[in-house]
Amino acid sequence: MKQFNDIKSGRREFLRGSGYLLMGFTLMPGLGFTTEPDECYLPEQTLIADREAIDSWIRFDADGILTVLTGKMELGQGIRTALMQMAAEELDIDIKKVRIIIADTGQTQDERYTAGSGSIEGSGNAIRNAAAEARKYLMALAAKELGSNVAELSVKNGIVKSNKNQKTIAYKDLVKGKRFEAEVSEKSELKKPADYKLVGKSIKRTDINDIAAAKSRFIQDLRLPDMVHARVMRPPVYKASLVSLPTEQVQKSPGVLKVVVNGNFAAVIASQEYESMKALEKMKQTAKWESKPIMPLQAQLYADMVQNGNAGEMVEGDKKTSKKPSESAVMLEAEYKRPYQMHGSIGTSCAIGLWKDGQLTIWSHTQGVYPLRSTISDLVNLPLEKIRVIGVPGAGCYGHNGADDVGGDAALLALQMPGKPVRVQWMREDEHKWEPYGSAMVLKIKAELNPEGKVTSWQTDIWSDTHSSRPGGKAGHLIAGQHLEKPFTFEGGGFSGGSHRNSLPLYDFETKNVALHNYKGPLRTSALRSLGAYGNIFALESFMDELALKAGKDPVQFRLDHLTDDRAKEVITTLVKKTGWDLKKEPGIGKGFAFAQYKNNASYFAVKAEVKLDRAAQTYRLVKLTGVIDSGQAINPDGIINQTSGGMIQAASWTMLEQVNYSSDGIESNSWETYPIFRFEDVPDTEVFVIDRPELEPLGAGEAAQGPVSAAIANAIFDATGSRLREIPLTPDKIDWSKVS
Amino acid sequence: MAELINIKVNGKNHHVTVDPEMPLLYLLRNNLRLNGPKYGCGIERCGSCMVLLNGKAQPSCVIPGAAAAVYEVTTLEGLTKNNVLDPIQEAFIEEQAAQCGYCISGMIISAKALLTENKNPTDQEIRQALQRNLCRCGTHTRIINAVKKAAAKMNKG
Numbered sequence: 001m002k003q004f005n006d007i008k009s010g011r012r013e014f015l016r017g018s019g020y021l022l023m024g025f026t027l028m029p030g031l032g033f034t035t036e037p038d039e040c041y042l043p044e045q046t047l048i049a050d051r052e053a054i055d056s057w058i059r060f061d062a063d064g065i066l067t068v069l070t071g072k073m074e075l076g077q078g079i080r081t082a083l084m085q086m087a088a089e090e091l092d093i094d095i096k097k098v099r100i101i102i103a104d105t106g107q108t109q110d111e112r113y114t115a116g117s118g119s120i121e122g123s124g125n126a127i128r129n130a131a132a133e134a135r136k137y138l139m140a141l142a143a144k145e146l147g148s149n150v151a152e153l154s155v156k157n158g159i160v161k162s163n164k165n166q167k168t169i170a171y172k173d174l175v176k177g178k179r180f181e182a183e184v185s186e187k188s189e190l191k192k193p194a195d196y197k198l199v200g201k202s203i204k205r206t207d208i209n210d211i212a213a214a215k216s217r218f219i220q221d222l223r224l225p226d227m228v229h230a231r232v233m234r235p236p237v238y239k240a241s242l243v244s245l246p247t248e249q250v251q252k253s254p255g256v257l258k259v260v261v262n263g264n265f266a267a268v269i270a271s272q273e274y275e276s277m278k279a280l281e282k283m284k285q286t287a288k289w290e291s292k293p294i295m296p297l298q299a300q301l302y303a304d305m306v307q308n309g310n311a312g313e314m315v316e317g318d319k320k321t322s323k324k325p326s327e328s329a330v331m332l333e334a335e336y337k338r339p340y341q342m343h344g345s346i347g348t349s350c351a352i353g354l355w356k357d358g359q360l361t362i363w364s365h366t367q368g369v370y371p372l373r374s375t376i377s378d379l380v381n382l383p384l385e386k387i388r389v390i391g392v393p394g395a396g397c398y399g400h401n402g403a404d405d406v407g408g409d410a411a412l413l414a415l416q417m418p419g420k421p422v423r424v425q426w427m428r429e430d431e432h433k434w435e436p437y438g439s440a441m442v443l444k445i446k447a448e449l450n451p452e453g454k455v456t457s458w459q460t461d462i463w464s465d466t467h468s469s470r471p472g473g474k475a476g477h478l479i480a481g482q483h484l485e486k487p488f489t490f491e492g493g494g495f496s497g498g499s500h501r502n503s504l505p506l507y508d509f510e511t512k513n514v515a516l517h518n519y520k521g522p523l524r525t526s527a528l529r530s531l532g533a534y535g536n537i538f539a540l541e542s543f544m545d546e547l548a549l550k551a552g553k554d555p556v557q558f559r560l561d562h563l564t565d566d567r568a569k570e571v572i573t574t575l576v577k578k579t580g581w582d583l584k585k586e587p588g589i590g591k592g593f594a595f596a597q598y599k600n601n602a603s604y605f606a607v608k609a610e611v612k613l614d615r616a617a618q619t620y621r622l623v624k625l626t627g628v629i630d631s632g633q634a635i636n637p638d639g640i641i642n643q644t645s646g647g648m649i650q651a652a653s654w655t656m657l658e659q660v661n662y663s664s665d666g667i668e669s670n671s672w673e674t675y676p677i678f679r680f681e682d683v684p685d686t687e688v689f690v691i692d693r694p695e696l697e698p699l700g701a702g703e704a705a706q707g708p709v710s711a712a713i714a715n716a717i718f719d720a721t722g723s724r725l726r727e728i729p730l731t732p733d734k735i736d737w738s739k740v741s
Numbered sequence: 742m743a744e745l746i747n748i749k750v751n752g753k754n755h756h757v758t759v760d761p762e763m764p765l766l767y768l769l770r771n772n773l774r775l776n777g778p779k780y781g782c783g784i785e786r787c788g789s790c791m792v793l794l795n796g797k798a799q800p801s802c803v804i805p806g807a808a809a810a811v812y813e814v815t816t817l818e819g820l821t822k823n824n825v826l827d828p829i830q831e832a833f834i835e836e837q838a839a840q841c842g843y844c845i846s847g848m849i850i851s852a853k854a855l856l857t858e859n860k861n862p863t864d865q866e867i868r869q870a871l872q873r874n875l876c877r878c879g880t881h882t883r884i885i886n887a888v889k890k891a892a893a894k895m896n897k898g
Contacts (some may be wrong), residue, residue, distance in 0.1 A: 076841025
């Protein structure tokens with residue numbers, strides 16, 4: 001057995017104590033890295049190439065500290081705590097003796113992107129299986145040491161006890177800091193949910209201790225010795241070209257070390273951050289651009305989508321045109337729209353690059369360290385083994401924002417400054433104007449209702465740009481890649497399942513069809529939390545209310561009448577029990593309901609929205625959102641509540657306020673003034689109930705609320721005002737106030 | 742050009758030679774290595790960079806360091822005294838009032854200013870006091886609860 005050399009005593013106190021970055025640190029020869037914990041962010045590389053090895057996922061050191069390794073990234077969703085819980089549970093050790101290392105191509109496995117609410121299902125299960133395998137291995141060792149059978153052993157807090165002779169031995173004395181050197185077999189027996197002590201408990205996130213005490217280190221807070229600061233000058237509009245940039249003035253600006261111009265990619269590197277900002281201002285004043293207008297204009301966007309989207313392809317459902325409508329049936333049709341919307345991270349994108357001794361290191365808040373590594377390899381033409389991407393949490397991203405782009409910026413600029421860490425942070429205006437937005441969508445639904453009030457056929461047509469343009473190895477997907485003198489081309493057309501996510505109703509209709517019309521729109525788009533599910537569920541669950549009205553049914557009962565899935569029914573009936581759903585009219589108050597199972601295969605979620613009208617001011621307020629979620633086995637219920645409640649508030653903000661505005665000259669939503677989001681006085685009260693199903697698989701939870709919340713608000717507005725709003729944002733000016741009595 | 746600025750931050754006097762126009766935020770972060778206040782928007786519209794200036798919550802991203810030097814400056818780091826957390830910090834941990842956590846320094850600073858002035862704020866008063874602080878994760882409900890809890894703790898003594 002080989003000794004681990006990455007976990008040495010002395011370092012561990014920091015590792016355990018910080019609980020945040022959870023990286024070992026080593027002195028980097030020649031770079032003068034000090035030993036102050038918050039200055040050392042270059043953990044030793046300990047990657048094990050074998051994905052099946054137990055040691056790839058969990059490791060014990062000589063003092064019995066368990067290290068969990070995940071390729072997933074902490075995005076504020078609390079994934080670290082949940083994964084540590086799962087490992088500690090299988091091994092019966094004290095969670096205080098567990099630490100975790102997150103996404104780092106030098107240490108963790110390739111787990112692609114932290115996306116699609118898939119971390120518990122993916123990484124969680126890998127870690128759980130590795131821990132179960134490790135337990136089996138440790139039990140065999142312990143049986144030998146204690147002179148017992150495996151069946152006679154029990155474990156508590158990492159101490160194995162023989163129930164035959166009462167002898168004990170600690171895991172650490174079995175492992176002695178060595179590797180397991182065994183593979184994870186598919187057959188290792190998992191602990192029974194009935195025996196869980198940690199899983200299912202709301203274990204507190206230790207990283208919140210650090211956040212509250214100003215001890216956490218976000219990517220924006222890393223401060224490496226000799227670090228220099230860069231700012232990138234983006235064009236005023238997407239396809240502008242740099243005509244001239246007299247650099248002498250900028251060069252003379254205090255502290256400027258280098259001005260980098262390569263095609264339309266221009267940046268300045270300075271000793272101090274403020275100097276780089278001042279130099280950027282100078283650069284902007286002297287640069288001359290030739291612009292191309294953005295077309296079509298916002299006012300024509302939706303019409304253009306339907307006109308110029310492709311002919312459409314059946315992507316879900318029965319994939320055939322519905323039979324001829326029966327004569328007794330009623331046809332209903334409606335069209336819904338959602339605009340381009342932003343991730344709107346509160347912290348701007350940031351990365352640090354270091355080019356030293358033929359090795360490029362990038363510190364990044366990317367959602368995928370491995371895909372970013374291959375993308376940078378493409379961008380700077382270096383082999384993969386010369387590049388390391390180390391994941392460091394940033395501000396919440398909610399999907400593919402500028403994190404990868406700024407990683408590309410840092411890589412290009414680091415190569416211009418050998419030996420010095422180059423820190424790049426975007427200015428707020430650039431974050432707003434350059435992040436890839438959630439795509440605008442047009443959704444047309446047609447359905448047939450029979451005389452018994454049952455839906456017999458359903459057809460959705462979707463017009464949308466892509467919901468996933470993550471780089472995944474292609475430099476043409478990075479802003480910098482597209483702006484270089486020899487540009488990498490963006491290979492569009494990567495239209496993925498994201499556009500029609502959740503477009504297929506979970507309801508039991510005789511025939512259901514979804515056609516997708518791909519559309520290459522004017523603005524840059526990619527994955528925003530829940531992708532197309534947000535727009536699709538807005539349309540689907542709004543239309544269900546329209547159908548219920550037509551059928552003369554209570555909207556909740558109407559849904560239940562079309563559902564056979566017991567878990568779907570249970571989130572709905574639980575919500576009814578918790579909120580006392582009824583359609584009794586109260587003047588000035590509106591109640592709305594919506595439901596979906598995220599991706600039709602992950603968490604079930606039902607929500608009730610309550611709005612209150614202010615007729616004098618012709619406005620409304622969202623008073624309360626109540627949600628019920630079934631994520632199968634709840635690893636950490638409080639974590640699920642926190643994320644779900646957050647998703648509800650965020651989705652309400654998207655739905656009531658948000659749309660990216662642009663003109664032919666560029667993006668107009670360039671600040672929080674021009675792209676307002678919820679502030680405290682807008683935020684509703686929220687309440688979330690979790691249905692825990694310990695005996696079932698855990699399901700992704702983080703995106704379940706996004707879609708249903710939008711429709712619940714629209715349904716509540718209809719209930720209160722009689723106005724059916726079919727275009728997000730649901731601003732009060734869209735309500736027909738003359739109908740409001 | 743660079744000037745010597747004497748500024749009191751978290752109870753300690755500092756002498757730094759910087760561009761006097763440089764906003765306080767960069768002085769705190771880069772010269773004094775305080776990570777509490779954060780850059781979010783640079784135009785006083787998000788609250789990520791909130792600090793206390795003579796006890797009042799103010800953004801630090803616009804006010805020049807030289808102009809801020811007339812005040813006593815407190816950052817999130819300064820609320821912890823001899824390793825003992827402020828009741829507001831404790832309440833945020835107890836309520837698990839954070840997701841990504843980027844905005845939390847600003848939230849706690851705004852809450853500190855509020856609770857110094859108003860020992861028993863209503864929900865509405867808490868919302869008003871935090872109106873300048875943006876949170877994108879949607880942690881607002883928990884943040885309000887944490888401020889209420891902190892008020893209760895402080896009133897208990």
